Amino acid sequence: MTKKKLLILDDDETIRFNMKLYLEDEGFECADAGDSEAAFLITRKGGFALSIVDLRLPGINGEDYIKKSYVLNPEMKYLIHTGNTQYILPKELSKLGINREDVFYKPVESFDIIVKKIKQYI
Amino acid sequence: MTALNIIFVLVLVLQTLILIVLLKKKKPFITNDRKNDFNKNDYSLRPIVENNIDGIILYNKNGVIFEWNKAIEKITGFNRDEVIGTNIFHILKQLLKINQAGEFIIDDLALDLINESPKKDPSMFEILIKDKKGETKNIELFIISGKSDDETIFGNIIRDITEKKKEIKETYFYLQYIIDSIKTTIITVDKDFNVTHENKAATRFRNENDPEISYLFTKYPKLGFIKESFDKCTDSNQIINDSRMVINETGETVYYAISVFPLSDEIRPGKVIMIDDITERIKMEEVMIQSEKMISVAGLAAGMAHEINNPLGTISQGCQNLIRRTSLSLPKNIEAANKIGILPENISKYFEIREIFEIINSIQQASQKASEIIKNMLQFSRRSESKKVLYNPEKLLNESLDLLYNDYSLKKNYDIRSIKIIKEIAHAVPDIKVTVTEIQQVIFNIIQNAVHALKDEENPSKNPVITLRLNYTISEITYEIEDNGPGILEIHKNRIFEPFFSTKEVGKGTGLGLSVAFMIIKNNHKGNISVESFPGKGTKFIIKLPVYGF
Numbered sequence: 001m002t003k004k005k006l007l008i009l010d011d012d013e014t015i016r017f018n019m020k021l022y023l024e025d026e027g028f029e030c031a032d033a034g035d036s037e038a039a040f041l042i043t044r045k046g047g048f049a050l051s052i053v054d055l056r057l058p059g060i061n062g063e064d065y066i067k068k069s070y071v072l073n074p075e076m077k078y079l080i081h082t083g084n085t086q087y088i089l090p091k092e093l094s095k096l097g098i099n100r101e102d103v104f105y106k107p108v109e110s111f112d113i114i115v116k117k118i119k120q121y122i
Numbered sequence: 123m124t125a126l127n128i129i130f131v132l133v134l135v136l137q138t139l140i141l142i143v144l145l146k147k148k149k150p151f152i153t154n155d156r157k158n159d160f161n162k163n164d165y166s167l168r169p170i171v172e173n174n175i176d177g178i179i180l181y182n183k184n185g186v187i188f189e190w191n192k193a194i195e196k197i198t199g200f201n202r203d204e205v206i207g208t209n210i211f212h213i214l215k216q217l218l219k220i221n222q223a224g225e226f227i228i229d230d231l232a233l234d235l236i237n238e239s240p241k242k243d244p245s246m247f248e249i250l251i252k253d254k255k256g257e258t259k260n261i262e263l264f265i266i267s268g269k270s271d272d273e274t275i276f277g278n279i280i281r282d283i284t285e286k287k288k289e290i291k292e293t294y295f296y297l298q299y300i301i302d303s304i305k306t307t308i309i310t311v312d313k314d315f316n317v318t319h320e321n322k323a324a325t326r327f328r329n330e331n332d333p334e335i336s337y338l339f340t341k342y343p344k345l346g347f348i349k350e351s352f353d354k355c356t357d358s359n360q361i362i363n364d365s366r367m368v369i370n371e372t373g374e375t376v377y378y379a380i381s382v383f384p385l386s387d388e389i390r391p392g393k394v395i396m397i398d399d400i401t402e403r404i405k406m407e408e409v410m411i412q413s414e415k416m417i418s419v420a421g422l423a424a425g426m427a428h429e430i431n432n433p434l435g436t437i438s439q440g441c442q443n444l445i446r447r448t449s450l451s452l453p454k455n456i457e458a459a460n461k462i463g464i465l466p467e468n469i470s471k472y473f474e475i476r477e478i479f480e481i482i483n484s485i486q487q488a489s490q491k492a493s494e495i496i497k498n499m500l501q502f503s504r505r506s507e508s509k510k511v512l513y514n515p516e517k518l519l520n521e522s523l524d525l526l527y528n529d530y531s532l533k534k535n536y537d538i539r540s541i542k543i544i545k546e547i548a549h550a551v552p553d554i555k556v557t558v559t560e561i562q563q564v565i566f567n568i569i570q571n572a573v574h575a576l577k578d579e580e581n582p583s584k585n586p587v588i589t590l591r592l593n594y595t596i597s598e599i600t601y602e603i604e605d606n607g608p609g610i611l612e613i614h615k616n617r618i619f620e621p622f623f624s625t626k627e628v629g630k631g632t633g634l635g636l637s638v639a640f641m642i643i644k645n646n647h648k649g650n651i652s653v654e655s656f657p658g659k660g661t662k663f664i665i666k667l668p669v670y671g672f
Contacts, residue, residue: 012432018439025446025454056428083431085497106435107493111442 004049004122008032009039009065010081011057019052022111028118036060043073049122050077055084063093070096077121079104079114177280182273183238185210197261197282199254217251224249227263234267238274260287307397311338318392348380348395355382355393365400377404427496437489441482448473495528512553512670515592515599522565541576541586548593555670556647564639568603568663571635575607575661583607598669604662610655618653
């Protein structure tokens with residue numbers, strides 16, 4: 001079985017760093033990007049099964065990233081990881097197969113729930 | 123001789139003819155006939171007198187009335203037949219003798235008659251008369267007289283002005299009513315600064331001890347604050363618009379807008395002063411600024427929360443990483459420890475001995491708490507969309523209480539945990555349909571007030587208790603929030619829901635909390651909010667909200 005890669009898209013470097021450590025400890029191979037443009041460049045090469053996406057990003061925001069990325073790579077799954085605790089998932093994203101359980105609000109108390117979700121998808 | 127005689131006779135005849143013609147022409151002017159004419163009332167100007175719209179009385183020097191027209195019949199109620207040939211004084215006494223002014227006129231007329239002195243100009247009086255039926259009328263009375271040939275004729279022209287007077291009076295009262303209804307203080311003064319007019323609003327500035335005084339600043343001792351504007355108007359003779367802040371006798375700050383207008387009328391020069399109490403407007407502006415501030419703070423909080431949640435995320439994740447990277451369950455950890463010659467067990471042992479895990483745990487807890495505070499703050503500052511939802515009243519009460527425990531400003535000033543909170547909640551309280559944030563705000567506000575009362579710096583309560591009760595009937599649920607603090611003074615009790623009313627120190631309360639609560643409960647939720655208080659024993663707020671579906 002080929003190792004499926006994860007992409008962490010967040011403009012906060014410390015978030016990316018810690019998340020990567022945690023997920024790598026869980027045995028996942030991770031790449032990270034600070035903005036959507038960089039994320040596109042990375043995922044273009046293929047091999048990514050899931051993206052963990054922050055919403056407020058410089059340039060193309062998280063929602064738009066998911067919409068565009070979905071067109072390029074419809075197989076990829078998405079988790080949303082946001083600091084906006086009042087965020088409500090819009091219908092456009094629900095249509096792409098993302099549901100409320102795929103949205104995580106910062107700070108996440110126990111990262112195990114994200115890991116559990118990832119394992120459920122890949 | 124015959125020719126001379128003929129001429130003589132002709133001249134004689136001509137002379138006789140001329141004489142006859144002249145005599146004929148002179149006849150109407152014969153004085154002897156005149157009196158008879160009057161008595162018969164058939165002199166040529168009679169119709170004009172008879173039909174004049176003003177009442178006309180004519181009498182001779184002996185006061186014997188010989189003319190009494192239709193209009194005077196109507197005014198006095200006395201018929202022509204009753205009065206012709208009688209004495210003018212007899213009738214005037216009946217008409218005029220209702221006050222001193224009337225008697226004065228009678229005296230005046232009598233004097234004229236005795237002296238038989240015609241007046242050069244007609245004199246006019248405005249007096250009251252009582253007609254035959256006893257009805258009082260306002261009249262204008264002109265006294266006229268004139269000498270005709272050998273006789274002096276006297277007369278009175280009387281005009282009924284009762285209706286006119288009534289109209290003027292009504293107009294005056296209407297105008298006064300209008301200016302009295304205006305909240306603006308209006309005062310007019312003459313050139314010597316004596317008050318000529320004032321409206322009702324002006325009376326509050328007056329010196330009640332001596333209402334007779336007319337000098338502006340003596341009459342209104344409380345108007346010292348307009349002096350400067352008034353002087354400016356005097357100096358420049360131009361309209362002056364000013365505003366002043368005044369601390370009144372009860373210590374309240376009042377704002378006034380002052381206008382002084384010069385009256386340049388040459389006959390009656392003076393000034394018009396207008397004073398408006400603009401305190402409410404100024405306060406309203408302050409509130410608007412305040413609420414705008416609040417809105418921007420709320421916006422700021424929302425933006426900030428987002429930003430703060432990111433570092434909090436790192437803190438939380440970092441802690442989780444720390445714990446994992448020191449645990450023995452990860453092969454990589456053991457590998458790394460072995461590589462540098464440390465027993466992996468010793469690492470976690472060391473951490474245990476030095477309580478490093480507890481430290482990490484406390485960091486994690488702190489970050490969770492911080493995120494909880496932010497979440498509450500966001501909910502509270504969010505503008506209500508007035509979206510009503512079915513909600514459990516007990517849950518609502520508990521959430522409001524949580525909000526209070528997280529209220530930073532409250533925690534900073536008081537140890538809220540030293541207050542005993544007793545909850546008396548009925549079983550299975552039915553749901554209510556409410557805007558959750560609004561009701562939370564109300565309960566939060568009232569409990570906050572209770573905390574402030576219990577933790578008053580000067581007079582803190584010894585065993586502070588707040589009792590929260592929740593009960594219900596078939597139609598409504600009732601929240602009771604009771605404290606055992608100092609209570610509300612009777613004089614304050616009726617005013618606590620009034621906007622801007624606050625007994626808190628300046629800067630500590632806007633005086634809006636309870637008025638907003640009142641609006642939310644009464645207007646937005648068709649409920650009821652009231653207060654019971656006993657000085658020294660405590661205060662109880664009662665909120666009633668309709669049960670959904672009832």
